[in-house]
Amino acid sequence: MSLFRFAAPPEFYRLAGKAVPAFGVVSGLLAAIGLYLGFFVAPTDAQQGEVYRIMFVHVPAAWMAMFIYLVMAFWAALGFILNTRISAVMANALAPTGALMAFLALWTGALWGRPAWGTYWDWDARMTSTLILLFLYMGFMALHGAIEDVRRADRAAGLLALVGVVNVPIIYFSVQWWNSLHQGSSISLGRAPSIAAPMLAAMLVMLFAFWAYCIAATLTRARAIVLERERDAEWVRASLAISQ
Amino acid sequence: MIAPLLAVVRRDLLLALRQRGDVLNVLLFFVVVVTMVPLGVGPELPILRMIGAGSVWVAALLASIVSLQRVFAQDHLDGSLEQLLLSGQPASVVVIGKVLAHWLVTGAPIALAAIPIAVLFDLDTDAAATLVAALVLGTPALSLIGAVGAALTLGLRGGGVLVTLLVLPLTVPVLIFGSAAVQASAAAMSAGADLLLLGGLSLAAAALAPWAIAAALRISLE
Numbered sequence: 001m002s003l004f005r006f007a008a009p010p011e012f013y014r015l016a017g018k019a020v021p022a023f024g025v026v027s028g029l030l031a032a033i034g035l036y037l038g039f040f041v042a043p044t045d046a047q048q049g050e051v052y053r054i055m056f057v058h059v060p061a062a063w064m065a066m067f068i069y070l071v072m073a074f075w076a077a078l079g080f081i082l083n084t085r086i087s088a089v090m091a092n093a094l095a096p097t098g099a100l101m102a103f104l105a106l107w108t109g110a111l112w113g114r115p116a117w118g119t120y121w122d123w124d125a126r127m128t129s130t131l132i133l134l135f136l137y138m139g140f141m142a143l144h145g146a147i148e149d150v151r152r153a154d155r156a157a158g159l160l161a162l163v164g165v166v167n168v169p170i171i172y173f174s175v176q177w178w179n180s181l182h183q184g185s186s187i188s189l190g191r192a193p194s195i196a197a198p199m200l201a202a203m204l205v206m207l208f209a210f211w212a213y214c215i216a217a218t219l220t221r222a223r224a225i226v227l228e229r230e231r232d233a234e235w236v237r238a239s240l241a242i243s244q
Numbered sequence: 245m246i247a248p249l250l251a252v253v254r255r256d257l258l259l260a261l262r263q264r265g266d267v268l269n270v271l272l273f274f275v276v277v278v279t280m281v282p283l284g285v286g287p288e289l290p291i292l293r294m295i296g297a298g299s300v301w302v303a304a305l306l307a308s309i310v311s312l313q314r315v316f317a318q319d320h321l322d323g324s325l326e327q328l329l330l331s332g333q334p335a336s337v338v339v340i341g342k343v344l345a346h347w348l349v350t351g352a353p354i355a356l357a358a359i360p361i362a363v364l365f366d367l368d369t370d371a372a373a374t375l376v377a378a379l380v381l382g383t384p385a386l387s388l389i390g391a392v393g394a395a396l397t398l399g400l401r402g403g404g405v406l407v408t409l410l411v412l413p414l415t416v417p418v419l420i421f422g423s424a425a426v427q428a429s430a431a432a433m434s435a436g437a438d439l440l441l442l443g444g445l446s447l448a449a450a451a452l453a454p455w456a457i458a459a460a461l462r463i464s465l466e
Contacts, residue, residue, distance in 0.1 A: 132413045132416055135409075135412075135413040136413050136414075138409070139409050139410040139413065142406060142409055142410070143396060143397070143406065143410060146397070146400050146401065146402065146403075146406050147400060151466075152463055152464070152466060155463045155466075156396045156460065156463050156464070159392075159396065159456060159459055159460055159463065160392075160396060160410060162456075163392055163414065163456050164414065166452065167414050167417075170417050170445075171413070171414075171416050171417055174416065174417035174420045174421065175416065175420065177420070177424075178420040178424065
C-alpha cells in the first residue's frame with residue numbers, strides 16, 4: 001500500500017527529483033565505461049572491421065524503443081485500472097523518449113547499413129517494424145496534443161497505446177512474413193552467431209547506460225508535466241518559491 | 245441483443261440511402277485514387293500488374309478511414325450518438341451495428357468496384373477473384389480498426405488527418421496479407437493461407453475492437 005503514496009503528485013515530484021540526478025550520474029558513468037569497452041577493448045570484427053562498433057549505440061536504442069512502448073502501455077493500463085494521475089503523466093513522459101530511441105535505432109541502423117550492406121535502407125522486417133513503431137509513438141503524441149482537455153487527452157492516448165500494444169506483435173510477424181515473401185534477402189541483420197565476450201560486455205553496459213538515461217529523461221519530463229498540471233496547487237507554489 | 249443491433253444497422257442504412265451522394269462519393273474516391281496510380285507510375289502493364297493489388301488496398305484503406313470519420317461525427321453533432329449510448333443497450337452492440345452498417349455501404353461496394361479496377365491493372369481472372377475475396381474478408385478489419393480511431397478523434401480539429409495518422413500503422417497486417425493473397429494468386433500459387441489470415445484478422449478485430457470503440461466513444465463524450 002505504501003507504494004501508492006508516490007501516486008500523489010507532491011510525493012512523486014519529490015522522489016523523482018531525487019532519482020533524476022542519481023540515474024543521470026549512473027547513465028553517464030556506464031556510458032563512459034561502455035564506450036571505452038566498445039572502442040578500445042572489444043576486438044575488430046573479422047568481417048565488418050571497425051564499423052560494427054555502431055552496434056553499441058544501435059542495439060540498446062532498438063531494445064529501448066520496443067521496451068518503452070510496453071512500459072508506456074503498462075502505465076496507460078494502470079491509469080485505466082487505478083485512475084491515478086501519475087500513471088498518465090508517466091505514459092506521456094515516456095512517449096518522446098521512446099520515439100527518440102526508435103529514431104536513433106533507425107538512424108544508426110542506416111549509418112551502419114551503408115558500409116555494411118551498401119544501402120541506407122533495406123525493407124528488412126526489423127527496420128520496417130521499428131519505423132512503424134516510430135509512427136505509433138508519433139500517433140500517441142499527436143492524439144494527446146490534439147485534445148485540449150487534459151483528462152480526455154490522457155484517456156484517449158492511453159486507449160490508443162493499449163490498442164497499439166495488442167497490434168505490435170501482429171504487425172511484427174506480418175512484416176516479417178511480408179519481407180520473406182517479397183525478396184530473398186541476400187543480406188541479413190544476423191551477424192556471426194557468437195559475438196566475442198568483450199563485445200557482449202560493452203553492449204550490456206551500454207544497454208544499462210541507455211536504461212538509466214531513459215529513466216532520468218522520463219522522470220525529468222514527468223516532473224515538468226506534474227508542475228504544469230498542478231500549477232494552481234499550493235505545494236507547487238511553495239516548492240517553487242523555496243527553490244528560487 | 246440482436247434486435248437493437250439490427251435496429252442500429254437499419255437506421256444507419258436508411259440514413260445512407262437518404263444521403264446516397266455521400267455513399268457514392270466514397271466509392272468515387274476509391275476509384276479516382278486507384279486511377280491516379282497508373283498515371284503516376286506509367287502505363288507499362290507488367291509493372292501495373294505487380295503493383296495493382298497494393299494500390300487497390302491502399303485506396304480501400306483510405307476510402308474506408310476517411311468515410312468512417314463521418315459516421316460518428318454526424319451522430320455526434322445532432323446528439324443521437326449520446327442517445328444511442330444512453331439507450332440502455334450495451335455500447336459494444338450499438339457500435340457493432342454502426343460499424344456493420346458502415347461496412348455494408350463502403351467495404352462491400354469497394355470489393356465490387358474492384359472487379360472493373362482489376363481490369364485497369366491487367367489482373368487475370370484468378371487474381372481478380374482473389375482480390376475481391378481478399379477485400380470482402382479484409383475490409384471488415386479496416387472498418388473496425390478505423391472506427392477506434394474515429395471514436396478517439398471525435399469532434400477534434402483536423403480530425404481527418406489525425407485519424408489517418410493513428411489508424412494507418414495499425415492496418416499494416418491487413419494491407420500485407422491482402423496484397424500478398426493477390427500476388428500469390430497472380431503467380432499461380434494458392435492464396436488460401438493469406439485469405440485465412442485476413443479472415444482471422446477480421447474476426448480478431450470483431451472480437452476486440454467493439455470494446456475499444458465503445459470505450460473511446462465514452463472518453464470522447466465525457
